[in-house]
Each structure stands twice: as C-alpha cells, then as structure tokens.
Amino acid sequence: MWQQDGVLVRVPASTANLGPGFDTLGMALNLHLWIAMKPAEATVIRLHGSELAGIPTDESNLIYRIAHSVFSAAGVEGRPLEMDVYSDIPLTRGLGSSASAIIGGLYAANALIGYPLTQEQLFNMATLIERHPDNVGASLFGGIIAAAWDGERTEHIRIEPHCNLSTVVAIPQFQLETKLARNVLPKQVSVADAVFNISRSSLLVAALCSGQFHVIETAMRDRLHQPYRAPLIPGMPRILDEATEHGALGVALSGAGPTLLAFTDKRQSSALLVSYMKKTFLAHGVEAKVMEMGISREGAVCCGTWDNMSSVLAARINY
Numbered sequence: 001m002w003q004q005d006g007v008l009v010r011v012p013a014s015t016a017n018l019g020p021g022f023d024t025l026g027m028a029l030n031l032h033l034w035i036a037m038k039p040a041e042a043t044v045i046r047l048h049g050s051e052l053a054g055i056p057t058d059e060s061n062l063i064y065r066i067a068h069s070v071f072s073a074a075g076v077e078g079r080p081l082e083m084d085v086y087s088d089i090p091l092t093r094g095l096g097s098s099a100s101a102i103i104g105g106l107y108a109a110n111a112l113i114g115y116p117l118t119q120e121q122l123f124n125m126a127t128l129i130e131r132h133p134d135n136v137g138a139s140l141f142g143g144i145i146a147a148a149w150d151g152e153r154t155e156h157i158r159i160e161p162h163c164n165l166s167t168v169v170a171i172p173q174f175q176l177e178t179k180l181a182r183n184v185l186p187k188q189v190s191v192a193d194a195v196f197n198i199s200r201s202s203l204l205v206a207a208l209c210s211g212q213f214h215v216i217e218t219a220m221r222d223r224l225h226q227p228y229r230a231p232l233i234p235g236m237p238r239i240l241d242e243a244t245e246h247g248a249l250g251v252a253l254s255g256a257g258p259t260l261l262a263f264t265d266k267r268q269s270s271a272l273l274v275s276y277m278k279k280t281f282l283a284h285g286v287e288a289k290v291m292e293m294g295i296s297r298e299g300a301v302c303c304g305t306w307d308n309m310s311s312v313l314a315a316r317i318n319y
C-alpha cells in the first residue's frame with residue numbers, strides 16, 4: 001500500500017472571502033507549495049527557498065503532523081517520513097499559506113498510502129483544522145469555491161473561473177497573523193450589515209458564474225470584516241475606494257490580509273493598476289510587491305514521485 005518511491009504533490013495558494021464572502025468564498029492562485037514525501041527509517045525534513053524561514057524541521061512540523069493524522073484516519077500504522085518542502089507562497093500575508101500546508105500534508109500522505117480517503121474526507125479534515133472552508137477548499141479543488149461548514153461537514157460548489165478573469169495582488173512586506181486579524185472582529189453584527197453582505201456575496205457568485213463583470217465592483221463590498229481590519233493595513237481604505245478608477249473590476253482584502261486582491265479583465269492592460277497600488281501603499285509607508293497573478297484552475301495534484309522534486313528545486317531556485 002505504501003508508495004516506496006514516494007510522492008510529489010503541488011498545491012496552489014488561495015485568496016479567501018473575495019470581499020463579502022467571509023469564511024465562505026475562496027479562489028486558488030498561481031503560486032505553489034511543493035511537497036516530496038516518502039517513508040523512511042528516521043524522520044528528515046528539509047525546507048527550501050526563502051519563504052519557509054522559521055518553520056520547524058522536527059516532528060512538530062505542521063505538514064508532518066497532518067500527514068500522521070491521515071495515517072491514523074485511514075487505520076494505517078504511521079512511519080517516519082523524509083520530506084522536502086519548497087514554497088513560493090509568502091507566510092502570513094493572506095495568501096492561504098497555512099491552508100496550502102494543511103492540504104499538502106493531507107493530500108501527500110493520502111497519496112503515499114494509495115488514496116484510502118476521499119477528497120470530501122480530506123476537505124472535512126482540513127476544514128476542522130483551519131476552522132473555515134474557504135482557503136482549504138480552493139487549495140484542494142482549484143478554481144473558485146463557495147462552501148458552507150456546519151462544524152463537522154462541508155458542502156461546496158466549485159465555480160470554473162471565467163476565461164477573461166485574472167487578478168492583481170499587492171503583497172505588503174509586513175506579516176499579519178490570521179489569529180490577530182480575527183481577534184479585531186466584532187462578536188455581533190447588525191441585521192443591516194448582514195443583509196448588506198448577503199446581497200453582495202450572492203451578487204458576486206452570480207457575477208462569477210455568469211461572467212457579468214460590471215457588477216463585481218459593487219459585489220465585492222463588505223461590512224463584516226474589512227472595516228475592522230483596515231486600521232491594521234495602512235493605505236487599504238484608499239486602495240479599496242480608488243482601485244476601480246485605475247482598472248480594477250473590484251477589489252478586496254485577501255483573506256485576513258495584509259495582501260489586497262483586485263479582479264481584472266485579461267483583455268485590458270493592468271499596468272496602471274499595478275503602479276497605482278504600489279505607489280499608494282508606498283505613500284502610506286508600506287513596501288509592497290504588486291503583480292498580476294493568474295487564477296489556478298487546478299487544485300492539489302500528485303505530479304510525480306520523490307525523484308521529481310530535484311527538477312522542481314532546480315527550476316525554482318537554481319540548485
């Protein structure tokens with residue numbers, strides 16, 4: 001049952017909420033985490049690239065612990081693992097790094113023992129760990145995900161992204177932990193704010209399904225989390241107000257932030273938007289990497305065996 005040659009798994013980053021769909025909407029992005037995993041005599045974890053600084057390389061490693069939860073859920077006796085991990089996804093920026101690690105650990109371990117668990121089981125396990133289904137759903141299934149979680153089970157529908165839809169992301173150089181950005185949220189909201197978000201979120205899903213881009217500006221507005229998180233991110237209110245004047249279809253905080261994500265139409269240049277977001281963040285004292293980023297239609301995939309990791313590393317960091 002164990003794949004002795006090991007597995008190589010690739011998982012996309014993700015953006016959550018898309019404005020009004022707090023803890024509900026997620027979308028996969030073209031930035032990736034790679035995990036090579038195989039059974040070994042003793043545990044060895046090697047991290048590659050500059051994005052994983054500070055992540056533990058002993059058995060407290062999140063991916064390692066998650067892999068063992070799969071063996072236990074599948075009724076398989078756990079074994080030590082040799083793992084190589086490389087990531088393009090910056091940590092604690094609102095691009096779903098923790099969700100990609102959770103999905104990567106679940107998916108790689110399940111592949112390593114011959115796929116005893118279904119995708120739905122992996123999704124339920126991932127949501128239980130992350131406590132909301134938006135990022136993990138997007139990383140697992142790719143595309144755009146609308147999901148609901150009742151504390152045990154998740155239901156989701158995957159929406160195929162429209163062929164003309166793309167994004168620009170502005171990634172500030174500072175970190176913001178999701179835990180901190182959730183702690184600033186109110187415990188209760190008004191009916192007026194709840195209705196505001198339900199209407200925008202419904203409109204956004206309809207727009208994404210039907211390709212009616214003209215409503216995205218209105219449909220990405222939010223009153224449940226962005227106003228409370230804005231003081232943590234200098235420049236955010238101005239960019240949310242003005243980005244559509246510079247070519248964005250709509251704009252929102254990506255996940256818990258600090259990254260901002262704008263939807264764009266591929267048929268139009270996004271150069272003006274990129275320079276506007278960069279300059280505006282800078283005017284508020286924030287260095288940010290701003291770039292066009294495609295939507296990943298593919299979720300987590302097994303893309304080879306252990307040996308194939310060397311070519312991933314050679315291509316990504318010139319080993």
Ligand SMILES: Nc1ncnc2c1ncn2[C@@H]1O[C@H](COP(=O)(O)OP(=O)(O)OP(=O)(O)O)[C@@H](O)[C@H]1O
Nearest residue numbers: 062091092093094095096097098101177178255256
């Ligand atoms: N590849 C990885 N391996 C192990 N742990 C990871 C990995 N990627 C992320 N993590 C853990 O997840 C933490 C970041 O999670 P956090 O939820 O704060 O941010 P995020 O997932 O990047 O952002 P968001 O949830 O807003 O999209 C890291 O500090 C680290 O503990």
Ligand SMILES: N[C@@H](CCO)C(=O)O
Nearest residue numbers: 016022023178255256
């Ligand atoms: N929906 C989550 C995404 C970040 O993990 C939030 O906004 O807190």
